[in-house]
Amino acid sequence: MSRSGEEVWKNSTEKINSELFTLTYGSVVAQLCSDYNNNYNLVNKQLDSMGYNIGIRLIEEFLAKTGAARCHTMKETAEIILKVGFKMFLNITPQVDNWSLDNRQFSLILNENPLADFVELPSDAKDLWYSQILCGVLRGALHMVQLDVSVWFVKDVLKGDDITELKLKLNKILKDEVPAGED
Amino acid sequence: MIYSFSIFDRHCNCIYNRRYIHDGPLLTQSKPSSVNLKNSIGDPLGVSITSLPPDNGSGDNFSPLGITTKSKESGSSSAINGPIPGYINKYNDSNASKLLFGIMYSLKNITAKLGDLASLFNTLKSFSTENFRVHFMESATGLKFVLATDNEVDNLQHILKELYTNYYLNHVVYNALSPVEFGTDANEHGKISNSDFINATDSFLTSLSVFK
């Protein structure tokens, strides 16, 4: 069956220092801000679409390394994302909270965020969600397993909140495509 | 003996198709002439292949999976130079490919409904006919890996898994300059034409004992 995040992290992952990653991401965000002349909404959108492109590849590696199959409920999905996914790729373990009544929406609480180590936002960057790329990654990865989700940030430590919180909501389950000519 | 290797994506398109030509009595073709086969993006392969009548679907010289039946012309086996003989991405959109996909799709649906509903769901592993056996594996993202072999070969699930977790992952997923989404149109879609991937999978499959 599927392997645990801890096990995959210890055995099958080649590890690197996270600072290079943090600096690279920071450089990218800075470049985007200057490309779009500090129009932070556009920067957010661009980060999201870049994250989507990453997500559609990341899911293949995730499935290949863990041997996981498709989940049947959102609770399973949430657990797999947290315990295995985040651990495998970013070596962090977020928490899940705030399940909605219909179990289609939950919050992810990140206690540490390697993307935003040592980052301070300028005072006019109120609209920038610095780690927006994570939303795109989750959206892309889940899209490839036929789950249409919306992911967005609600709180960010960089903006002065006490925690970093993402909300993930299932919009609908996509049906597998059928070949042309069949019903 | 492995006849061909195909990959279908989640949009039901064939994004990679590799046929292998084997020497031997089963293989009879018209007289060889050296032709440089260009695959879909004009990358010359420099492989000598036989010249075939134009592929008009129903007039295939080969059966859907690349196995020839004895045809009237007896000929010497083709003069093959260069890398592994065969066709790369030539038959992606042929009726044969679509037929193969259709069979697998229907069988997949049937197998999912068969079996005890309380247990883990059933998945298709392989199906066989008089002349060949088709091995199948689908990832959770809808990628389907297909190997067509003769009936001697028993179970290639581990090979398919290796192709996915090792070769597809390392050469297509990790390679940022090669796409993973190949477009949804049934007739105008991209194909995997990454030379690293092609060479690596070729050498892997030809090194298997079941290849010949």
Place this chain on the structure above:
Amino acid sequence: MSEEEIILPSIASGVKSLTVNDRPMHEFGYNPSLGPHSNEITESSLNILLNRKTISLTPTSTHSIYDRNILGTKKHELSISSLSFLFGEVVSWSHRSSKGIQDLENRLNGLGYKIGQRTLELVKLRERFKNTKREIRLVEMLQFIHSTLWKALFGESANELERSQDINNEYMITDNCPLMAKFINIPKDYGNLNCSALTAGIIEGALDSAGFYAHVSAHSVPTDYMPQRTVFLIKVEEEVLIREDLRGGPMN
């Protein structure tokens, strides 16, 4: 969080623009036009200080990046595939927004430049007791990049450091398996693009920050055993060579 506004220490917040007549907003704040006695502890200001549980002088709340230990020995590690995916997407994005191979390499170089500037500061800071002087000779600086900087970023030092025989302002650092571009395979229609342009930018940023102005480019020199072997060609500016001469000739 209290709804009172926090007094920001940075210049951008307007401390610079305070005049002699401005009253401090919360009866306790430094006004540079008045000088130190604007926030000296008197009877009344002492009460304010004692009544407030904390005075946070940084914009963020309890978690401030200034509180974190930058010299900490605990290294956070993550999976190399995260970096590869990010790098791959960076290359694709740069390709989409640039007009040609040279433009793309320049963009990657620019991204690496920012990384290089910061990495130099970070690595130097962490050297601690070894950090008694900074490198002022070119060869020492290159050796520093070749070993210490490379190790801090990529886990092990680079493979070779050479100086070109014919041209005296060219040096070469060779890496047999560059970490950033490990998984990228260049399709034929991209020509002779080299994604290690980002790493070249890192070197350039570090060198420029240290005062050795140079231009760095990446070239692929594959061998049989090491198909990804890359050489970073460092072209040092004339002024640097003149300065080296003044300091006593190039070291060998």
